[in-house]
Amino acid sequence: MTAPRVPPTVKEYGSISELSAGLGAYVAEVSKAAIAARGQFIVAVSGGSLPAILGEALVGHDAGIEWSKWHVFLADERLVANTHEDSNYKQVGQALTWRVPIAAAQVHAIDDTLLDDAAGVARDYTAQLEAVFGAASLPAFDLLLLGMGPDGHTCSLFPGHALVDSLAAPVAVVLDSPKPPARRITLTLPVLNAAHNVAFVSTGEQKAQVLHNILQNNDQSYPAARVSPASSVVWFLDVPAASLLPILAPSL
Numbered sequence: 001m002t003a004p005r006v007p008p009t010v011k012e013y014g015s016i017s018e019l020s021a022g023l024g025a026y027v028a029e030v031s032k033a034a035i036a037a038r039g040q041f042i043v044a045v046s047g048g049s050l051p052a053i054l055g056e057a058l059v060g061h062d063a064g065i066e067w068s069k070w071h072v073f074l075a076d077e078r079l080v081a082n083t084h085e086d087s088n089y090k091q092v093g094q095a096l097t098w099r100v101p102i103a104a105a106q107v108h109a110i111d112d113t114l115l116d117d118a119a120g121v122a123r124d125y126t127a128q129l130e131a132v133f134g135a136a137s138l139p140a141f142d143l144l145l146l147g148m149g150p151d152g153h154t155c156s157l158f159p160g161h162a163l164v165d166s167l168a169a170p171v172a173v174v175l176d177s178p179k180p181p182a183r184r185i186t187l188t189l190p191v192l193n194a195a196h197n198v199a200f201v202s203t204g205e206q207k208a209q210v211l212h213n214i215l216q217n218n219d220q221s222y223p224a225a226r227v228s229p230a231s232s233v234v235w236f237l238d239v240p241a242a243s244l245l246p247i248l249a250p251s252l
Protein backbone atom coordinates (compact mmCIF):
# COMPACT_ATOMS: atom_id res chain seq x y z
CA MET A 1 0.00 0.00 0.00
CA THR A 2 1.55 3.30 -1.15
CA ALA A 3 0.43 6.54 0.49
CA PRO A 4 0.35 9.69 -1.65
CA ARG A 5 3.66 11.52 -1.40
CA VAL A 6 2.03 14.95 -1.24
CA PRO A 7 -1.50 15.43 0.13
CA PRO A 8 -3.97 16.20 -2.64
CA THR A 9 -5.30 19.71 -3.15
CA VAL A 10 -9.10 19.84 -3.27
CA LYS A 11 -10.91 22.72 -5.00
CA GLU A 12 -14.66 22.96 -4.66
CA TYR A 13 -16.83 25.13 -6.92
CA GLY A 14 -20.44 26.27 -6.66
CA SER A 15 -21.25 25.50 -10.30
CA ILE A 16 -19.81 23.77 -13.35
CA SER A 17 -19.14 27.12 -14.99
CA GLU A 18 -17.16 28.31 -11.95
CA LEU A 19 -15.30 25.00 -11.96
CA SER A 20 -14.53 25.49 -15.68
CA ALA A 21 -13.16 28.95 -15.02
CA GLY A 22 -10.92 27.61 -12.24
CA LEU A 23 -9.79 24.71 -14.41
CA GLY A 24 -9.06 27.04 -17.34
CA ALA A 25 -6.85 29.26 -15.18
CA TYR A 26 -5.04 26.19 -13.81
CA VAL A 27 -4.41 24.68 -17.27
CA ALA A 28 -3.21 28.04 -18.62
CA GLU A 29 -0.75 28.36 -15.73
CA VAL A 30 0.56 24.77 -15.98
CA SER A 31 0.97 25.01 -19.76
CA LYS A 32 2.82 28.34 -19.47
CA ALA A 33 5.20 26.90 -16.85
CA ALA A 34 5.84 23.74 -18.93
CA ILE A 35 6.59 25.77 -22.06
CA ALA A 36 8.95 28.03 -20.09
CA ALA A 37 10.73 25.01 -18.59
CA ARG A 38 10.72 22.49 -21.46
CA GLY A 39 9.62 24.36 -24.61
CA GLN A 40 6.38 22.42 -25.09
CA PHE A 41 3.29 21.30 -23.23
CA ILE A 42 2.29 17.64 -23.40
CA VAL A 43 -1.10 16.82 -21.93
CA ALA A 44 -3.27 13.70 -21.82
CA VAL A 45 -7.04 13.96 -21.48
CA SER A 46 -9.65 11.40 -20.37
CA GLY A 47 -13.09 10.91 -21.89
CA GLY A 48 -16.46 10.99 -20.12
CA SER A 49 -17.71 14.38 -18.94
CA LEU A 50 -14.25 15.97 -18.95
CA PRO A 51 -13.86 17.07 -22.61
CA ALA A 52 -16.99 19.26 -22.46
CA ILE A 53 -15.87 20.90 -19.19
CA LEU A 54 -12.41 21.46 -20.64
CA GLY A 55 -13.85 22.99 -23.79
CA GLU A 56 -15.91 25.38 -21.68
CA ALA A 57 -12.77 26.14 -19.68
CA LEU A 58 -10.49 26.95 -22.61
CA VAL A 59 -12.34 27.82 -25.82
CA GLY A 60 -12.74 31.58 -26.02
CA HIS A 61 -10.91 32.14 -22.72
CA ASP A 62 -7.49 31.22 -23.95
CA ALA A 63 -5.64 34.53 -24.13
CA GLY A 64 -1.96 33.82 -23.85
CA ILE A 65 -2.13 30.05 -24.42
CA GLU A 66 0.53 29.00 -26.93
CA TRP A 67 -1.47 26.32 -28.72
CA SER A 68 1.34 25.72 -31.23
CA LYS A 69 3.42 24.25 -28.39
CA TRP A 70 0.73 21.80 -27.22
CA HIS A 71 0.68 18.04 -27.80
CA VAL A 72 -2.58 16.33 -26.81
CA PHE A 73 -2.82 12.59 -26.12
CA LEU A 74 -5.79 10.55 -24.92
CA ALA A 75 -5.33 9.16 -21.40
CA ASP A 76 -7.49 6.27 -22.57
CA GLU A 77 -9.33 5.52 -25.77
CA ARG A 78 -12.19 3.29 -26.80
CA LEU A 79 -11.38 0.98 -29.74
CA VAL A 80 -13.81 2.54 -32.20
CA ALA A 81 -13.25 4.62 -35.32
CA ASN A 82 -12.02 8.15 -34.65
CA THR A 83 -15.24 9.41 -36.26
CA HIS A 84 -17.48 7.32 -33.92
CA GLU A 85 -19.59 9.06 -31.24
CA ASP A 86 -17.87 6.94 -28.53
CA SER A 87 -14.38 8.02 -29.60
CA ASN A 88 -12.61 10.09 -26.95
CA TYR A 89 -10.57 11.66 -29.77
CA LYS A 90 -13.80 12.86 -31.36
CA GLN A 91 -15.19 14.11 -28.05
CA VAL A 92 -11.99 16.02 -27.24
CA GLY A 93 -11.93 17.31 -30.83
CA GLN A 94 -15.52 18.57 -30.80
CA ALA A 95 -15.11 20.19 -27.39
CA LEU A 96 -11.59 21.60 -27.69
CA THR A 97 -8.92 20.68 -30.19
CA TRP A 98 -10.92 21.37 -33.37
CA ARG A 99 -11.89 24.76 -31.95
CA VAL A 100 -8.44 26.12 -31.12
CA PRO A 101 -5.31 26.52 -33.28
CA ILE A 102 -3.51 23.26 -32.43
CA ALA A 103 -1.90 21.56 -35.45
CA ALA A 104 -3.77 18.32 -36.26
CA ALA A 105 -0.49 16.39 -36.13
CA GLN A 106 -0.10 17.42 -32.47
CA VAL A 107 -3.38 15.78 -31.43
CA HIS A 108 -2.64 12.09 -31.13
CA ALA A 109 -5.43 9.74 -32.20
CA ILE A 110 -5.24 5.95 -32.23
CA ASP A 111 -4.62 4.29 -35.60
CA ASP A 112 -8.20 3.22 -36.29
CA THR A 113 -7.19 1.10 -39.26
CA LEU A 114 -5.94 -1.42 -36.65
CA LEU A 115 -9.14 -1.80 -34.62
CA ASP A 116 -9.23 -5.61 -35.02
CA ASP A 117 -5.74 -5.77 -33.50
CA ALA A 118 -5.91 -4.19 -30.04
CA ALA A 119 -2.26 -4.95 -29.29
CA GLY A 120 -1.34 -3.28 -32.58
CA VAL A 121 -3.28 -0.14 -31.56
CA ALA A 122 -1.40 -0.07 -28.23
CA ARG A 123 1.96 -0.56 -29.99
CA ASP A 124 1.20 2.26 -32.41
CA TYR A 125 0.12 4.57 -29.56
CA THR A 126 3.31 3.73 -27.66
CA ALA A 127 5.29 4.66 -30.78
CA GLN A 128 3.41 7.98 -30.96
CA LEU A 129 4.37 8.64 -27.31
CA GLU A 130 8.00 7.75 -28.04
CA ALA A 131 8.06 10.11 -31.02
CA VAL A 132 7.21 13.01 -28.70
CA PHE A 133 8.89 11.96 -25.43
CA GLY A 134 11.77 9.86 -26.74
CA ALA A 135 12.06 6.12 -26.12
CA ALA A 136 14.58 6.19 -23.29
CA SER A 137 12.31 6.48 -20.26
CA LEU A 138 8.70 6.52 -19.14
CA PRO A 139 6.68 9.39 -20.66
CA ALA A 140 6.46 12.25 -18.13
CA PHE A 141 3.38 14.24 -19.11
CA ASP A 142 3.32 17.92 -18.21
CA LEU A 143 -0.31 17.45 -17.22
CA LEU A 144 -2.84 14.64 -16.99
CA LEU A 145 -6.46 15.73 -16.96
CA LEU A 146 -8.42 12.77 -15.66
CA GLY A 147 -11.98 11.83 -14.85
CA MET A 148 -13.09 9.28 -12.29
CA GLY A 149 -16.04 6.90 -12.41
CA PRO A 150 -18.38 6.29 -9.44
CA ASP A 151 -16.54 2.97 -8.89
CA GLY A 152 -13.21 4.83 -8.53
CA HIS A 153 -11.84 3.89 -11.96
CA THR A 154 -9.69 6.33 -13.83
CA CYS A 155 -8.61 6.14 -17.47
CA SER A 156 -9.54 2.52 -18.27
CA LEU A 157 -8.05 1.20 -15.00
CA PHE A 158 -10.92 -0.47 -13.16
CA PRO A 159 -11.02 -1.62 -9.51
CA GLY A 160 -9.90 -5.21 -9.03
CA HIS A 161 -8.54 -5.49 -12.59
CA ALA A 162 -5.09 -7.07 -12.91
CA LEU A 163 -4.02 -4.21 -15.16
CA VAL A 164 -3.95 -1.77 -12.23
CA ASP A 165 -0.82 -3.51 -10.94
CA SER A 166 0.76 -3.96 -14.36
CA LEU A 167 4.20 -2.41 -14.57
CA ALA A 168 4.99 -3.72 -18.01
CA ALA A 169 4.27 -0.98 -20.55
CA PRO A 170 3.13 2.64 -20.79
CA VAL A 171 0.05 1.72 -22.84
CA ALA A 172 -2.10 -1.34 -22.11
CA VAL A 173 -5.01 -3.09 -23.79
CA VAL A 174 -8.32 -3.61 -21.97
CA LEU A 175 -10.72 -6.08 -23.57
CA ASP A 176 -13.21 -6.39 -20.70
CA SER A 177 -13.98 -2.85 -19.54
CA PRO A 178 -17.09 -2.92 -17.34
CA LYS A 179 -17.91 0.53 -18.75
CA PRO A 180 -18.83 0.13 -22.42
CA PRO A 181 -17.35 -0.11 -24.94
CA ALA A 182 -15.40 -3.12 -23.60
CA ARG A 183 -12.34 -2.78 -25.86
CA ARG A 184 -9.97 0.08 -25.02
CA ILE A 185 -6.38 1.14 -24.57
CA THR A 186 -5.20 3.05 -21.51
CA LEU A 187 -2.15 4.71 -20.06
CA THR A 188 -0.89 2.61 -17.14
CA LEU A 189 -0.28 3.58 -13.51
CA PRO A 190 3.52 4.01 -13.90
CA VAL A 191 2.86 6.67 -16.57
CA LEU A 192 0.18 8.36 -14.47
CA ASN A 193 2.62 8.48 -11.55
CA ALA A 194 5.46 9.87 -13.69
CA ALA A 195 3.48 13.01 -14.62
CA HIS A 196 4.61 16.50 -13.61
CA ASN A 197 1.02 17.49 -12.75
CA VAL A 198 -2.25 15.60 -12.39
CA ALA A 199 -5.73 17.08 -12.11
CA PHE A 200 -8.94 15.12 -11.63
CA VAL A 201 -12.27 16.68 -12.55
CA SER A 202 -15.19 15.05 -10.80
CA THR A 203 -18.73 16.34 -10.61
CA GLY A 204 -22.10 15.10 -9.42
CA GLU A 205 -23.51 13.42 -6.37
CA GLN A 206 -22.81 9.89 -7.65
CA LYS A 207 -19.08 10.56 -7.05
CA ALA A 208 -19.50 11.78 -3.45
CA GLN A 209 -19.03 8.45 -1.64
CA VAL A 210 -15.97 7.35 -3.58
CA LEU A 211 -14.42 10.82 -3.15
CA HIS A 212 -14.95 10.53 0.59
CA ASN A 213 -13.32 7.08 0.57
CA ILE A 214 -10.34 8.31 -1.44
CA LEU A 215 -9.77 11.79 -0.01
CA GLN A 216 -10.71 11.15 3.62
CA ASN A 217 -9.69 7.51 4.01
CA ASN A 218 -6.99 7.19 1.31
CA ASP A 219 -8.61 3.89 0.26
CA GLN A 220 -6.09 2.44 -2.17
CA SER A 221 -8.52 -0.14 -3.55
CA TYR A 222 -9.67 2.54 -6.01
CA PRO A 223 -7.41 3.01 -9.05
CA ALA A 224 -7.90 6.80 -8.83
CA ALA A 225 -6.42 6.70 -5.30
CA ARG A 226 -3.32 4.99 -6.68
CA VAL A 227 -2.47 8.04 -8.79
CA SER A 228 0.16 9.56 -6.52
CA PRO A 229 2.91 11.31 -8.50
CA ALA A 230 5.69 13.23 -6.77
CA SER A 231 3.78 16.45 -7.43
CA SER A 232 0.46 17.13 -5.77
CA VAL A 233 -2.78 15.88 -7.33
CA VAL A 234 -5.43 18.59 -7.69
CA TRP A 235 -9.11 17.63 -7.51
CA PHE A 236 -11.64 19.96 -9.15
CA LEU A 237 -15.04 19.17 -7.61
CA ASP A 238 -18.49 20.68 -7.65
CA VAL A 239 -20.62 20.95 -4.49
CA PRO A 240 -22.56 17.66 -4.97
CA ALA A 241 -19.33 15.68 -5.56
CA ALA A 242 -17.74 17.25 -2.46
CA SER A 243 -20.84 16.81 -0.30
CA LEU A 244 -19.33 14.09 1.94
CA LEU A 245 -16.03 15.91 2.44
CA PRO A 246 -15.29 18.38 5.25
CA ILE A 247 -16.49 21.87 4.38
CA LEU A 248 -13.92 23.71 2.26
CA ALA A 249 -13.48 27.40 1.59
CA PRO A 250 -14.95 28.10 -1.89
CA SER A 251 -12.31 28.09 -4.63
CA LEU A 252 -11.79 30.87 -7.18
Ligand SMILES: O=C(O)[C@H](O)[C@@H](O)[C@H](O)[C@H](O)COP(=O)(O)O
Pocket (backbone or CB within 6 Å): 046, 047, 048, 049, 050, 076, 077, 078, 088, 146, 147, 148, 149, 150, 153, 154, 155, 156, 179
Ligand atom coordinates in the same frame (compact mmCIF):
# COMPACT_ATOMS: atom_id res chain seq x y z
O1 LIG B 1 -13.22 6.91 -21.80
C1 LIG B 1 -13.65 6.83 -20.66
O2 LIG B 1 -14.64 6.17 -20.38
C2 LIG B 1 -12.96 7.60 -19.62
O3 LIG B 1 -11.74 8.09 -19.88
C3 LIG B 1 -13.26 7.29 -18.20
O4 LIG B 1 -12.17 6.93 -17.39
C4 LIG B 1 -13.95 8.51 -17.62
O5 LIG B 1 -13.03 9.56 -17.46
C5 LIG B 1 -14.62 8.20 -16.30
O6 LIG B 1 -15.49 7.12 -16.50
C6 LIG B 1 -15.38 9.37 -15.76
O7 LIG B 1 -16.39 9.70 -16.63
P1 LIG B 1 -17.47 10.79 -16.22
O8 LIG B 1 -16.72 12.04 -15.99
O9 LIG B 1 -18.38 10.88 -17.42
O10 LIG B 1 -18.16 10.27 -15.01
